[in-house]
Amino acid sequence: MHTEPEIRAFLKARRAALDPAELGLPDGITRRRVRGLRREEVAQLAGISVDYYTRIEQGRANAISEPVLDAIERALRLTAAEARYLRNIAGPRRPAPAPEPERRVRPEIRHLLDALDETVPAYIQGPGMDVLAWNRLAARLAFDYDTIEPARRNNALLIFLDPSARTLHLDWEEIAESVVGNLRAEAGRSPESPRLCAVICELLDHSADFRRLWEAQSVQERCSGTKRVRHPEAGELVLCYESFRLPQDSEQSLCTYTAPRDSPTERKLRELARGVAVGAP
Structure with missing residues (x-):
């Protein structure tokens, strides 16, 4: 039942x-x-x-x-x-799952992240929106995952509990709704996932905004769209994002951010990738 x-x-x-x-x-x-x-x-x-x-x-x-x-x-x-x-x-209740194994990203996927590093911020997202791997440009674009302890490298926790998220995302409410909709869809697929349950419970305990959106019962899986980011160095960036589920790693997704060729945002991404001051001659 x-x-x-x-x-x-x-x-x-x-x-x-x-x-x-x-x-x-x-x-x-x-x-x-x-x-x-x-x-x-x-x-x-x-x-x-x-x-x-x-x-x-x-x-x-x-x-x-x-x-x-x-x-x-x-x-x-x-x-x-x-x-x-x-x-x-x-559907019928699923049996309690075995303890979740450590999530590992295959070397081939890490090579892909490195190959994208010149112009495409990219990361691998796992259960409960944990960030499992990323390239340097992804860390420069938004949250610096290298400086975040592993248990906190989670996009849902960062969006709702990190104060910088509201400054970073110009359309924060829309992003927050998307996060909640995706978490609820995942909860429908994997209701017994310990990591997913831990993330949802922490957000229910510590974020009034999350509780408000969660109680609305919205279910959506947004795998593509546009995000506006206010970068501390580059200024406003308009990015197209895509999420691709990995066939051999069904609980992992490749998430990428791109911009049209020769657009101001693409130029700024290239400068960020080179590690130089954006807009420098």
Whole structure:
């Protein structure tokens, strides 16, 4: 059986996010006291009984069939990431995993990071957003991972608990939402991961912003996009980021930052890679 608080909070949040009027649902005999859909309305849209949907939402339903999950996804207008998350938390409880091994980055991947060092900041991210390896340009671009103790080399912890993150990231709120969405998606895939649980618990204990975003139940896996960084030497940089899951190391991802050729940001990246003062003749 799945974890009751997890699925209850998620389905309740997704019900609350929908506008009944947009779905053609009336207010009913009594005025709505809370926003969003009622349980009976979700059940009606999904074509299942109210009692069965209630048991699903309360975490009391075993072996939920694929057609029922499909119907709930359609009724709640879930995104692809939200649908994957629902399937992960609605499935049977996984057995407790063996102790997590030390995360090692293959030598070939380290060679790749070094080869990118001239113009492409890059690092390897592991479970719970731990940073496992990086090139010199990545350390110069944002957080200096070389000076951070291993247990704290974690992008989620740095974004929410390092005061410099809000100065560094010009769109901090957007970055923070992305971090929370990715952590929740990972929690759906690996709910028993000790490292992931430790990161989430620390953030819940020490960051009000994280608690606020976590309680919103947003699920998203952002693997690409644009970030604006305010670098202390280079000034504002506009970077395109990509995240590539490594086929042979499924729990590791290669994360890169690039800029269009001959753009001001690319020029500044080259100067940072050379270790010279940005803008020097």
